Amino acid sequence: MLKQFYIDTFSNLKRLFKIGIFTALLSTFEVYCYEGPLFDAMAQLDERPGFEKSITRVRDAGIYKIALFARSRKYLGENEKALLNLHRDNKDLIVLGAPKYFLHENDIGKSFTKRTLKNIDKYKYSFVGEILFTHTDKTHGRQHESGETYLDPSGKGFTDFLVKFSSKNIPVMTHWEFYDWERDWPKFSKLFLDFPNQKFIIPHMGFGSPKQVRSILSTHDNVYMTISKKSRDKGNISDPIKQSKFGSGFLNDKKQLKDEWKKILIEYQNKLLFATDAHKKHRWKKYSKIVKLYRDILNQLPEEVSKKIAYLNAERIYDIKN
Numbered sequence: 001m002l003k004q005f006y007i008d009t010f011s012n013l014k015r016l017f018k019i020g021i022f023t024a025l026l027s028t029f030e031v032y033c034y035e036g037p038l039f040d041a042m043a044q045l046d047e048r049p050g051f052e053k054s055i056t057r058v059r060d061a062g063i064y065k066i067a068l069f070a071r072s073r074k075y076l077g078e079n080e081k082a083l084l085n086l087h088r089d090n091k092d093l094i095v096l097g098a099p100k101y102f103l104h105e106n107d108i109g110k111s112f113t114k115r116t117l118k119n120i121d122k123y124k125y126s127f128v129g130e131i132l133f134t135h136t137d138k139t140h141g142r143q144h145e146s147g148e149t150y151l152d153p154s155g156k157g158f159t160d161f162l163v164k165f166s167s168k169n170i171p172v173m174t175h176w177e178f179y180d181w182e183r184d185w186p187k188f189s190k191l192f193l194d195f196p197n198q199k200f201i202i203p204h205m206g207f208g209s210p211k212q213v214r215s216i217l218s219t220h221d222n223v224y225m226t227i228s229k230k231s232r233d234k235g236n237i238s239d240p241i242k243q244s245k246f247g248s249g250f251l252n253d254k255k256q257l258k259d260e261w262k263k264i265l266i267e268y269q270n271k272l273l274f275a276t277d278a279h280k281k282h283r284w285k286k287y288s289k290i291v292k293l294y295r296d297i298l299n300q301l302p303e304e305v306s307k308k309i310a311y312l313n314a315e316r317i318y319d320i321k322n
Contacts, residue, residue, distance in 0.1 A: 039311035041273035069097035069129030107155035130173035171199035209247035226275035
């Protein structure tokens with residue numbers, strides 16, 4: 001009996017010791033898990049990936065809403081009707097945006113302004129698809145003599161567009177990559193200040209650094225950013241000098257969030273949006289992998305932060321009422 005008493009006592013003490021050690025170990029780590037809804041706040045589509053095939057990929061990935069706009073590569077309004085037809089059959093899923101036009105030259109033209117404003121009212125668009133202001137040449141894409149696509153954000157055409165557009169109370173996606181910060185930051189900052197009631201969404205966090213992201217989001221209440229294409233360092237830049245100006249990716253070699261980016265995601269949790277930026281065929285093909293990757297990233301954040309970035313911010317910014 002006495003022997004059994006000691007055995008039982010020792011076993012209980014051993015068990016408590018293990019629990020204590022385990023609890024202490026847990027307390028040194030932040031353990032999170034996000035398994036909730038996902039709202040893809042930015043994706044674009046043309047005929048090449050296939051409209052029906054692409055929307056099937058979205059549903060299969062478990063996305064509950066997607067902000068989607070047509071890609072007009074050859075002329076104004078190209079693929080717009082096809083996307084409207086897709087929306088007609090998927091109203092529960094698609095949040096429509098005005099098409100992205102690829103052939104701006106130096107500034108926003110009057111024909112783009114007239115057509116976009118008209119169709120925002122006609123089709124009840126919830127946002128304007130991205131306008132390419134700065135986009136450096138990539139090794140796999142079109143090459144320019146200047147090494148970039150560039151529209152001056154202070155151009156008269158874009159200013160006129162915003163004067164007429166801002167009353168619509170919907171966001172506009174401004175594609176600005178931060179590789180020429182000294183040239184572009186003063187102009188964009190002035191733009192955001194000149195139109196304080198207009199919401200601007202910068203895709204991919206501009207491929208910037210934590211310092212640049214903080215500079216923008218701490219200064220301008222009307223600016224938001226998607227976190228698409230930020231999981232790793234940006235590659236495939238044609239110009240090595242511009243390549244060196246890009247900020248780091250979110251994840252380290254062990255696929256863990258870097259501390260500097262985790263701080264940004266938590267600090268600006270009300271201004272960041274999960275998005276895939278599925279656009280070309282190769283990216284649509286790996287849609288489910290992209291979604292899984294970002295779910296893994298969200299899993300490394302506190303649940304209340306993950307929920308905002310995953311879907312709540314997009315619902316608010318696109319004025320989605322469930």
